[in-house]
Amino acid sequence: MDTRLAGKLRPRSRIAETAAATRLVLRRNDSVAVAGLVLVGYLTAFLWAVGDLSVRPDMPAGLLIVDDPLWRVFDRTGPATFEAIAIVDTGVARLLFSPGNLLLGGFVAGLVGLNLAMSYLAVVQPAACGLGTGSGLLASMPALLAGTVCCGPVVLLVLGIQASGLLLTMFTWLLPLGIGLLFVSLIYVAGKIDVSGSAHG
Amino acid sequence: MERTPTGDRRRRRQVLGGIGAVGITALAGCLEGSGMPAGSTDEEVDDDDAADVNDGPPTVERSIPEAYSIDRLNEESMSGGPGPDGIPSIDDPRFTAADDPPANLDGGDPVFGVEFDGEAKAYPQYILVWHEIVNDVVGDESVAVTYCPLTGTAQGFYRGASEFGVSGRLINSNLVMFDRGTDSWWPQMLPVGISGPHEGAYLEEFQVIWTTWDRWRDQYPETTVLTEETGHARDYGSDPYGEYNPPSGYYDNERTLFPPLASDDRFPRKEVVIGARNADGAMAVPKDALRERTVIEGTVDGTPYATVYDEALDTGYVYRNPDDTSVEPDGDTFLVDGETHAPDALPLDREIGFDAMWFAWYGYYPSTEVHE
Known part of the structure; x- marks a missing residue:
């Protein structure tokens, strides 16, 4: 890496800042609550968007497991979606239990939760004055990118957009792009937090 | 996952009951119809007698309008999202009697009916929307009942010892199938091979009737009907595109996922x-x-x-x-x-x-x- 560029980006320092900010998020009850709420909310929306979660009060409570579930865990149903191996009916909601979708959704939801929890800390414990809530919005765009890709081109039907070859190619890159941007946003927001501040109880 | 021509026999475990009440039930087997398919057309050139799975499906000599070259059709092939078998065909279909239909099947729901020499089977649209292809055996004949939600087409094909799968590609918004014997690709509506050893050959079709469950059952009281015991976990009862009973969503609006190969405004698109x-x-x-x-x-x-x-x-x-x-x-x-x-x-x-x-x-x- 170019020395001047490296000096400007300060990669080691950025990683250390992000790690410290992450630890701070996990130490404080309020930021953990923000991260947890966002994680659960995003994961719920993610599972609903991929069709794994639905409201089905008409179905009695029950559990159905497909045959050879372990062999089918990694069967893909789309570029970034995986086969469900069980149906869980609670009497209110139906969950298609897909470990792959749950892991992927949980990972993205965790990143979004961490981003927004750091944005919260950047507001309540800023390293410098003048930081607004814009950093939280910064995290929401890649979160949307990472989330919509899992629905595949069918989301275009909802939006009323006709698919083209270019658009479909873009779809395959939205998830890695979204995850990458979430990391960039995380590093950016981490630098805006005063990690030396006292932890809340 | 390895598949066999007759489908891998999958058992499913179902744990039923309310909170605190749990039981394990092995799901019932299928009721197979019998009889020879009738009403097919054209001269068969690739008979499925003693056919090998590697031969692919039987093909026929046909002469039907070809508006597009095979190269053009391949150029127009687009990914619908899932890869091959990402939408899993039903390879081990289970059926039930007409007086014990699936709980989610309403009398006004669409079914795709097949009648072979007095034997009748119904394939509910709400199940096929998640699978698009059923590799079935009726009497001595191996057939595939296929459905494309985006074009609203239900068609039947003889399949020999092979099976059809969903490629995940679409042409003109229409399902492109592949056969597991030769990996030739077949757009459903045409239905001509566009790649693989059967490029340029035509599948042999039989009549499939798009009707409703009430109407089919009234006409064929002895019919059997496909159940939700497909071997796959899907949210049967919900349709990712809309509803037919009554029509709504994709089935009732002017939107298409892909631009059609040719357009004409004499009728609404979904007419x-x-x-x-x-x-x-x-x-x-x-x-x-x-x-x-x-x-x-x-x-x-x-x-x-x-x-x-x-x-x-x-x-x-x-x-x-x-x-x-x-x-x-x-x-x-x-x-x-x-x-x-x-x-x-x-x-x-x-x-x-x-x-x-x-x-x-x-x-x-x-x-x-x-x-x-």
């Missing part, structure tokens, strides 16, 4: 037409017009055709009528040269016809004649 094609050309009859008039006549490349309405099943049958024989409605039946006949048994050559959304039919067959 249902009954389409048929053979060496004479292609023709389409709007289903609403057929319901109203019960007999619709027209010509294809100068040859007369008559399409008659079957109110019991809310479907239509297309007949080639080269002598321009008189066909008149007579209650639920039809008078042909003064003789009374059931709508599905006129003394004329019946063509295979199937329901399709107008945009999809015209997109593939822009030279189509419209009879209304």
